[in-house]
Amino acid sequence: MAIVSVGPLGNHAIGPFRIRIETDGENVRSGHPEVGLLHRGIEKIAERMTWAGFVPYTDRVDYVSSVHGNLAYALAVERLAGIEVPERASRIRVIATELGRIGSHLLALGAMADVLGHRTFFMFALRERERANNLFEMLAGARLTHSYARIGGVAFDITEGFVEKTREFLEYIETKIPEYSDLLFGGDLFRERLSGLAPVSSPLAIQAGLTGPNLRASGLKRDVRKDDPYCGYERLDFGVPVGAGESGTQGDALDRVRVRLREISESSDIVRQALKGIPEGSFQSPIPRLFRAPEGEACASVESPRGTLSVYVRSSGGRGPRRVRFRAPSFSVLSLFPGILTGAQLSDVAAIVSSFDVCASEVDR
């Protein structure tokens, strides 16, 4: 028996994330995820920040699509303080979060391809992500950690030319999706390596608390945007892709990859609808400079690219939160690993972990 460490660096997860594996020849006897390599104490920092001052830290909870972290926090604080968000702000939030989802899924697919040695698609994914980043730069002035969704609205109004540029991007990505579908699933590489790999049945997925694409790959149609709509998602028409088990086993790694690719086209559909009628009005409801939330607690959930990202905030009536807690979707995935890695091939470990799209900063916070 030898102990092999997968990580902490590498493309199997985003950020430093280590899995300690006890091997039995080429097979895995047991695998234990090791968390905490990126524990930065974000929740503790919240206790000494003002309400608005904590917004940049919510970027860094899930930095691949940072606007989801902003949004979850903003929704929770708005719920606590009873702030009405203008229609225009909600609509811009939908556009921003869906663009963030496209960017995040592209990176997830690219990393998956890179783990399998499909370097071409990795480069393609980075190229498309650049375009999404450009749009964010137009919107918020930053590429990655844009504290865009703020309490009471968004940071800036949409800039001139943003709508046209976004339409251009959507057209581009929609023509690219069939090509990528061909590139990924037309050849043998993904099919042979990923079909039947690490299947998660729907009871197991619920037991482990999976959410997001990982849960939907098991065939369950659960989505916060449908079940508990926020920001006016109930008025938008979109589908929720689920894993159909085309390759034989439902909920296997190939299904998880497929669901992500389909979600990109769903997201682009949502953005297209949202762009149609952006309501006039303010993009930010007036918030006093010394904002104090009333005493109490509130919770809000959003559908982040990795699953349900929930934020719980408690206030004691002060200028900052008393407690902020993040319920991160990637953390639930970890409980699956000891079971799912046992008996797997050592060479498949990185592929299995990558197919769940684990983001280390979300796990550790």
Next chain:
Amino acid sequence: MTRKRYEMGILENALPEYAVFSRLDRLISWARENSIAYLTMDLACCGVEMLQVSGGRFDIERFGSVPQVSPRHADLMIVAGTITYKMAPLLRRLYGEMPLPKYVLSMGSCSNCGGLFSWEYSYSSVSGADKIIPVDVFVPGCPPRPEAVLHGLLALRKRIASRHAAVREEAPGEWGKERAVK
């Protein structure tokens, strides 16, 4: 034709073919600065931007730099992200495993000085990579734009070119003696 920076040149028509002349240390640093393989210390948010640098748009490979995942094959360590107390020993160990000469580029506020997660705010992160390993170039930003990383790389290349590289280089102080011991 003489390139001033390297004090190198080509002597034409004096010899049957041609001869390249230079000082040995200039030649060595010329070779070194044009093939920097960097170790991707993908620690946090900056890691995503570091990925983008190697992507098609910014294309760090036109400067002869390629990403490496093994410290044994790396000349440069790009520390991209927050260094937590749990990660710090691993970072130092990986730095020790890199062959000489080795350089460190600190990318982003977290590894420059702690940034958003400096000791004033976070109880679990190291306030800067220079607290644990010697840093050659600091690139500011949270996260820095990929262009800024390229600029940092060019600054490092200048620094390498200006060193007397033929003298066997040791990393400063105790760092040179650091070996991969757990």
